[in-house]
Amino acid sequence: MEQFLIGGSGAKASTGGGKKKAAPRVLPWIEKYRPKGVNDVCAQEEVVAMLKAVLIEGKELPNMLFYGPPGTGKTSTILAMARDMFGNLASERVCELNASDERGIAVVREKVKNFAMTTANSQRADGKKCPNFKLIILDEADSMTKSAQEALRRTMEVYSKSTRFCLLCNYVSRIIDPITSRTAKFRFRLLPKEIQYNQIRHIREAENVQISENAVEELISVAAGDMRRAVNFLQSLHRLHEDEITPDDVRDVAILCPAEKIDEVIREARSKSYENMLTKVQALLQDGYPAGQFMHQLQDAVIADDAIEDFQKVNIINQIGKADHALTDGADEKVQILAIVSVLQRELSR
Template sequence: MENFFQVKSYGKKAGKERAEENTDLQPWVEKYRPKTIDDVSAQEHIVAVLSKTLSSKNLPHMLFYGPPGTGKTSTILALARQLFGPDNFRNRVLELNASDERGISIVREKIKNFARQTPRAEVGVSSDGRTYPCPPYKIIILDEADSMTQDAQAALRRIMENHARITRFCLVCNYVTRIIEPLASRCSKFRFKPLDPAATTARLQHIATAEKVAAPPPVISALISASSGDLRRAITYLQSIARLHSASSTETEIVPEDVQEIAGVVPDEVVKGFARSLGVDVQSDDEDIEMDGDSERPRGFDAIRRKVRDFMLEGFSASQIISQLHDLIVLHPTLTARQKAKCALAMAEADKALCDGADEELWILEVAVRVHRAVLA
């Protein structure tokens, strides 16, 4: 008998250790996903409205839209967990990614079958000892709903009407204009704003502290800049950098250049050097770099072509180059509005051509020549 209890105790301990290992092996995006809607960052208005809805237990059909990485999916998952608890979450919530399963057949089969099932009356007390509202309906979450076909969205409209008493729908998308109007009119709309730098900084610092990663403010700023307001992407970059440094044999401090390397962003000094070669007056941030006025002074088409060729041999993405050059020129303090407009027009045409599969080097050269002309005009 004594041996039995020892084995049982050891089994519990081993199970707990495996659970901790699984948590350690999780992507940080999942590990630090908000557990409650109060944990959602920088969406105060939406959190306030959903908190009142949570207390009343009466949830409408919902449409969450906004840029990627702003907390749309995390918010509805946290709300569902607070409504049903861990025991009833699996049989009360159906989560589908509509970008993969977007045809009318999935609406007629999987979604319709789940929506028509009447949920069982559940006791609100969960295995964790907490009491959950557990209202008498289910939730269907359709992520990337703007990828659904028009026919699938039209078929979904009828299901939402017929089974509204026992099923609530939450459509999650980036572009609300791609949701048909009859479907959007049946939902309460919640617009998720891009995260402000303060909220993103606080979240990244919290994760870095919890994971014991030394991330100084310049690194956090570089993460925010490289992710363009996408918190999910910023957390992924932070985890990649932490893993890279933990695997290296030499202990080195994390620097902003590491972020740019992981994110595939062109280093700032490289973009500024390219802009200077086109005649844009840009100062270097690195005081150690001695500026030679003759070395980067534009000398006509042949010099620009050589510069573009050297630039492309580095293997940088043409779209990324245009994006960063655009930001540098549009925010430039001394260029005129006419000069900026000419440069922006050239970059817009290049972006369209690159999306259609045009040659990257030729269009970077086209942009470089037109920027050079606009700046010297």
């Protein structure tokens, strides 16, 4: 019984002062391969040029608002700039908050305000000049409540001499006008494929990942410009398939619905067999494919199908949009899929 409790037959409790060997720390690749400085940031020329002017020419750093699709480098860019600007003082000069987790007005009144009030140390270890202000980074700021944003606007004004703010968001339309008017706005675009290829190849060589060129192309395709998604998929694939990664492996990790199954749904809709079409859709959902993924792939297939008239495409895509919005609000997946396939069959049977 004692052996069972301490880990099975043959296992012995360690005695004496023997030191256990610490397990090596494994960093997520998305953190391991973040840009270390502004010079390492790719593709976002406008914001990089402004940050370099601040770092090299000593120009004033404004409050900033970075917006754009996820995985385009918003967080990485501002963290790289903070490392270049503050050096070894970055940990005490930078406050990073995820506004989607802590979005209420209390966060602005307590954490943000308290950090803005603290005194900043101005002496860097390497002797380089260090600005006399601190930096507050609010990630996913579009998730903040309106009252919290209004309180933040006042905080930005009161502590403008000692603190700079950088807000990061996906949807700039969700940020109130008084804040957007007080910040320099920079749009982050989806990364070009060539830059994604270069980064994936760099990681492949550094980590000795066995992945074919076709699989790299598939990985870039399913990531759809989201570099974070591509790197996370690559790390997962490397853990699962150390021998060789194929395009099918990439599709499995990305949970993509097989293209032939999407085509079968459209084919059954044309044949006016509602029951057969419904069986195909239910099989997809039972296999664990997300409803949102099915909807996006169905939309792409409908747009690419030249046999479907434009007015039919508009009606089908309109219903997909309504279902996507309903799912965001917590609607039932099956009900929304039924609504989509009903409209799909109605349009294709005309």
